[in-house]
Amino acid sequence: MSNEEAEPSEIDTCHVSVMPDEVVYWVANPEVATTPPKVVIDGTYGGGGHSRLLLKAISDDGARVIGLDRDPAVSARVASETHDPRLTVFLASYEQAAKALDQFDLTTADAMVLDLGLSSDQLADRERGFSYTVDGPLDLRFDPENGVPASRWLAQHDEKQIADAIYQYGEERFSRRIARAIVAKQRERQPISTVNELVEICRRCVPRSRNHDIHPATRTFQALRIAVNDELGILERTLRDAPDWIAPGGRMVIISFHSLEDRIVKNAFRDDDRWEVLTKKPLRPSESEVAHNPRSRSAKLRVARRR
Numbered sequence: 321m322s323n324e325e326a327e328p329s330e331i332d333t334c335h336v337s338v339m340p341d342e343v344v345y346w347v348a349n350p351e352v353a354t355t356p357p358k359v360v361i362d363g364t365y366g367g368g369g370h371s372r373l374l375l376k377a378i379s380d381d382g383a384r385v386i387g388l389d390r391d392p393a394v395s396a397r398v399a400s401e402t403h404d405p406r407l408t409v410f411l412a413s414y415e416q417a418a419k420a421l422d423q424f425d426l427t428t429a430d431a432m433v434l435d436l437g438l439s440s441d442q443l444a445d446r447e448r449g450f451s452y453t454v455d456g457p458l459d460l461r462f463d464p465e466n467g468v469p470a471s472r473w474l475a476q477h478d479e480k481q482i483a484d485a486i487y488q489y490g491e492e493r494f495s496r497r498i499a500r501a502i503v504a505k506q507r508e509r510q511p512i513s514t515v516n517e518l519v520e521i522c523r524r525c526v527p528r529s530r531n532h533d534i535h536p537a538t539r540t541f542q543a544l545r546i547a548v549n550d551e552l553g554i555l556e557r558t559l560r561d562a563p564d565w566i567a568p569g570g571r572m573v574i575i576s577f578h579s580l581e582d583r584i585v586k587n588a589f590r591d592d593d594r595w596e597v598l599t600k601k602p603l604r605p606s607e608s609e610v611a612h613n614p615r616s617r618s619a620k621l622r623v624a625r626r627r
C-alpha cells in the first residue's frame with residue numbers, strides 16, 4: 321500500500337475543515353504572501369485539516385507549522401499519528417503562541433490561523449457534554465484537566481450571573497426563565513450535572529421556534545461553553561498581544577462562528593494601527609461548501625496584515 325492510500329485511515333478525525341481554500345490563500349498564496357511563509361501557527365489545531373493543507377502549501381526548506389490546541393484528546397491523537405516532521409503540536413491555548421515560538425528560538429511567525437469554536441470530534445465525544453443530543457456529564461470544557469466543568473460553574477454563580485451569561489453569550493431571550501429554573505432545581509438540592517437535566521430545563525423554558533429550526537437548548541449550551549472556557553477573553557487578549565509575535569507583512573486569519581467573536585475580531589483589526597485590514601467585509605463560505613459541510617454556514621473569515 322502506498323503512503324497516499326494509507327494516509328486517510330491514519331488520521332482519526334471526523335472534522336471537516338471550514339473555508340480550506342481561503343485559509344491557504346491568505347497564508348501562502350504569493351498574491352498575498354510577498355515572501356513564502358516559513359513559520360505558520362495553527363492556533364486551533366483540532367482535526368489538523370488546516371495544518372495538513374498548509375504543510376502542502378509551504379516550502380520543504382526549513383518551514384514549519386506550529387499547532388496549538390487546548391484539548392488533551394487532540395495532542396493524544398497527534399501523538400498516535402504519523403505526521404509530517406515539519407509539524408509540532410502543543411497542548412496549549414493559542415494565547416500561548418509566543419511561548420510555543422520560543423521553543424524553536426523564534427520570536428515571530430509569518431502567519432497565524434484561528435478557526436474558533438469546537439470540532440466535530442468534540443461534539444461526538446459523549447463524555448464532554450458539547451452536544452445536547454447525547455446525554456453525559458455537563459462538562460463543556462475544551463481542556464477537561466483545567467478549570468471547572470459547566471455543572472460546577474452553574475453551582476458557583478447566582479441567578480443573575482447565569483441569566484446574564486446565557487443572554488450575552490447565547491443571545492437567548494428566555495435567559496431569565498432558564499436561570500430561574502436552574503437555581504430553583506439547585507435549591508431543591510438537585511444540582512444540574514448532566515446534559516439531559518439542562519436540556520429538560522431548556523425545553524420547559526423556551527417555546528419552540530415557529531419554524532422549529534433551532535433546538536431550545538442550542539443557545540444555552542453555546543453560552544455556557546463560551547463562559548466556561550473564557551472564549552471571548554482569550555480572543556481579546558490574543559488580538560491585543562498578537563502584533564508582538566506576527567512578523568511585519570505576516571497575516572492573522574480568523575474564522576469565527578458567533579457574532580460576538582466576529583465583532584471582537586473586526587474591532588481589534590480596525591482599532592489597532594499595527595494591523596492593515598485585508599478583508600473589508602468578512603468572507604463567507606461558498607454555497608457549495610455549505611451544501612457539503614453544513615457546519616460552515618455561519619462561518620466568517622477576516623484577515624489582517626501586520627504593518
Ligand SMILES: C[S@@+](CC[C@H](N)C(=O)[O-])C[C@H]1O[C@@H](n2cnc3c(N)ncnc32)[C@H](O)[C@@H]1O
Pocket residue numbers: 335336337338363364365366367368369370371388389390391394412413414415435436437438439462554
Ligand atoms: C473548529 S476546531 C478547529 C478545526 C481545525 N482547524 C481543522 O481544520 O481540523 C476548534 C479547535 O480549537 C480548539 N480550541 C478552542 N479554544 C482554544 C484555545 N484557546 N487555544 C487552543 N485551542 C483552542 C478546540 O479544542 C478545537 O479543537
